[in-house]
Amino acid sequence: MLSQASGERPLRIRAVTEADLPHIVRLDAEAFPADPYPFFVLRQLLTAFPDFLFVVDDGKDLRGYVLSTPPHDAQSWILSLGITPDLRRKGLGRQLLAKMLAHLRAQGTHSVWLSVEPGNDSAVALYRSLGFVPDPGGPRSDYFGPGEHRLLMTLAL
Ligand SMILES: CC(C)(COP(=O)(O)OP(=O)(O)OC[C@H]1O[C@@H](n2cnc3c(N)ncnc32)[C@H](O)[C@@H]1OP(=O)(O)O)[C@@H](O)C(=O)NCCC(=O)NCCS
Numbered sequence: 001m002l003s004q005a006s007g008e009r010p011l012r013i014r015a016v017t018e019a020d021l022p023h024i025v026r027l028d029a030e031a032f033p034a035d036p037y038p039f040f041v042l043r044q045l046l047t048a049f050p051d052f053l054f055v056v057d058d059g060k061d062l063r064g065y066v067l068s069t070p071p072h073d074a075q076s077w078i079l080s081l082g083i084t085p086d087l088r089r090k091g092l093g094r095q096l097l098a099k100m101l102a103h104l105r106a107q108g109t110h111s112v113w114l115s116v117e118p119g120n121d122s123a124v125a126l127y128r129s130l131g132f133v134p135d136p137g138g139p140r141s142d143y144f145g146p147g148e149h150r151l152l153m154t155l156a157l
Contacts, residue, residue, distance in 0.1 A: 031082025074110040115150040
């Protein structure tokens with residue numbers, strides 16, 4: 001059980017189920033309003049990697065999610081992390097990501113990578129607080145297409 005509660009409802013982190021898909025689509029659009037994953041991409045990621053998607057469940061609704069790849073050559077990528085706006089800054093993002101990192105370690109991942117929009121100070125601070133270090137070369141220009149620069153960060157497990 002998580003240390004934070006949503007009103008009277010306790011929160012827990014659990015593995016994803018097929019029925020969660022529309023809720024994850026909503027959470028993703030909430031977290032990344034300018035550029036959410038299309039429904040079909042989330043459908044395929046959930047189907048391909050069901051053991052690498054965790055959600056925060058308050059018993060009635062989903063309040064956060066984290067998505068990674070399984071290890072390939074002992075390397076995994078965090079593909080997405082989002083917490084519903086009204087529950088941000090309460091430690092949930094850190095707990096959710098820490099849970100995924102522990103899972104990845106147990107699955108044989110030795111290095112974790114992610115990309116973050118360079119101006120996303122809260123996400124960069126969260127990743128730094130868990131030990132991620134930024135690519136020494138700085139943000140990669142046009143990493144996700146024209147004008148979409150991204151900072152790569154990595155963590156050795
Ligand atoms: C990034 C996000 C997942 C963080 O989740 P969260 O539950 O709010 O984060 P936490 O409360 O666990 O914060 C952990 C640490 O992150 C940093 N942090 C989080 N929010 C911050 C903010 N608004 N300003 C500054 N630092 C912040 C702090 O270092 C914080 O530690 P502290 O509270 O001990 O100072 C959340 O803000 C979110 O969903 N944002 C939209 C989607 C997004 O940007 N995802 C990441 C894309 S790469």
